[in-house]
Amino acid sequence: MTISSGENSVDSTSSLSQLAPLEAILFDVxxxxxxxxPIHYQAYREMLPEIGFNGxxxxxxxFYAEYISGKHNDDMAKLFFPDDHQRGLKFTDDKEAMFRRLSKDKLxxxxxxYKLKKWVEDRGxxxxxxTNAPRENAELMISTLGLSDFFDCVIxxxxxxHGKPFPDPYLKALEALKVSKDHTFIFEDxxxxxxxxxxxxMPVVGLTTGNPEHLLMVARPAFLIKDFEDPKLWAALEELDRKAGEATVAA
Known part of the structure; x- marks a missing residue:
């Protein structure tokens, strides 16, 4: 389900430079x-027919990309069981348990x-x-990736x-880190x-790891990247470093 980001019209080099000096980066999971x-998609593909969804x-x-990806489970419960919210919540809990089972050795x-991780750590x-993920999922993914000590907090x-698409989780992260939105950006997919x-x-750098570019662009990201090795990202980070250096000299 990896989809190439291709090119878009946004000048990625300058779209983050106004954040210098950078204070923080917020990451979706x-x-x-x-x-x-792909693992979530597999779980839904197996479980939704069992409840008669979509006939x-x-x-x-x-369908997954447009109506499910990134959404909060409360919204998914309403989508699958509009007249029985508790049953919907039970279904989403069961689906997340299946995701955790399927995730073993696949994440x-x-x-x-890890190149980006080092860049972040080197700059303090x-x-x-x-994340909108349940705590068990979030902790599983973060620990599997070896990032438990990397994050200052998990929101x-x-x-x-309110969960995403409302701003509440990101505003709570700014408060927890005691940083300004004017010096922070986000990675999302x-x-x-x-x-x-x-x-x-805040500016959002979108990753095309699982969702089509045309859908992501509607949400108005600063720019899109294929992954964390994308040259567009590193050009923007280099410009951020340059701007921060200029500010230090001027001071």
Missing amino acids: DGTLCDSD GVPITEE KAVKGL LKRAAV LGNECE SVSGIKAGVAAG
Whole structure:
């Protein structure tokens, strides 16, 4: 389900430079740190026909990308069981348990993640994981990737008044890290997540690890990248370093 980001019209080099000096980076988890969307998709493909959703016909990747990816489980419960919310929540809990079972030995870091991790650590930036995933899922993915000590905090959508696409989780992350939105940006891979970040007033770098470029662009990311090795990202980070250096000299 990896889809090439291709080219877009946004000048990625300058779109982050106004954030210098950078204070923090906020990361989504599912699909951003690891390419987990295919595993979620597999779980839904297996489980939704059992409850008769879509007439028992397995969902397509396009349906998953548009209506499921990045959404909060509370919204999924309403989609699958509009007249029985508690049954919907039970279904999503069962689906997440299946995801965790399927994830064993399958979760892999998005390409370039550890290169970016070193860049962040070398500059002493603050960082938070911000996710709509349940805590068990988030902790499983973060620990599997060896990032448990990397994040200063983990913000869960279900521990906020509203999850993504509302800005609440990202605003809570800014508060927890004690940083300014004017010196922070976000990595996201879903329409829901990009909308949340934009609504919180920060630039969002979108990853095309699991969702089509045309859908992501509707949510107005700063720019899109294929993965963390994308030259567009590193050009933007180099420009950030240059701007921060200029500010230091001027001071």
